[in-house]
Amino acid sequence: LELFSAEHPDVLPETADFLRLLREQTERMSQMTKTLLEMSELRMVPCNDRIEIAPMVEEIFADLSPLADRNGIVLECDGNGVMTGSDTLIYRL
Structure with a gap:
C-alpha cells in the first residue's frame, strides 16, 4: 500500500x-x-499472586493526576481491596 x-x-x-x-x-x-x-x-503466566489494589490505584492516580487537574477532576480512592492474579501482568495492563 x-x-x-x-x-x-x-x-x-x-x-x-x-x-x-x-x-x-x-x-x-x-x-x-x-x-x-x-x-x-x-x-x-501463573495468576495466583495476592495483589493489594490501593498501591496500584495510587500509582495510576499519580500517572493521571496532571490530566485530571487540567480538566478539574478530583481523583479519590477509599478502601483496601485485594485481588488474586499476576502482579506482573496487572501492572503491564
Missing part, C-alpha cells in the same frame, strides 16, 4: 478513500494479531 501510494500520489478521490480504508483495516488486523499473540503468552 505504501509503495503504491508513493508511486501513484495523484490518484482519484475514490482510490484515495479505498487506500485509506485498506491502511486502516491493515493496521486493525495487525493490532488484533498482536493482541492474540499477547493473550496466548499471558495464558502461560
Whole structure:
C-alpha cells in the first residue's frame, strides 16, 4: 500500500478513500494479531499472586493526576481491596 501510494500520489478521490480504508483495516488486523499473540503468552503466566489494589490505584492516580487537574477532576480512592492474579501482568495492563 505504501509503495503504491508513493508511486501513484495523484490518484482519484475514490482510490484515495479505498487506500485509506485498506491502511486502516491493515493496521486493525495487525493490532488484533498482536493482541492474540499477547493473550496466548499471558495464558502461560501463573495468576495466583495476592495483589493489594490501593498501591496500584495510587500509582495510576499519580500517572493521571496532571490530566485530571487540567480538566478539574478530583481523583479519590477509599478502601483496601485485594485481588488474586499476576502482579506482573496487572501492572503491564
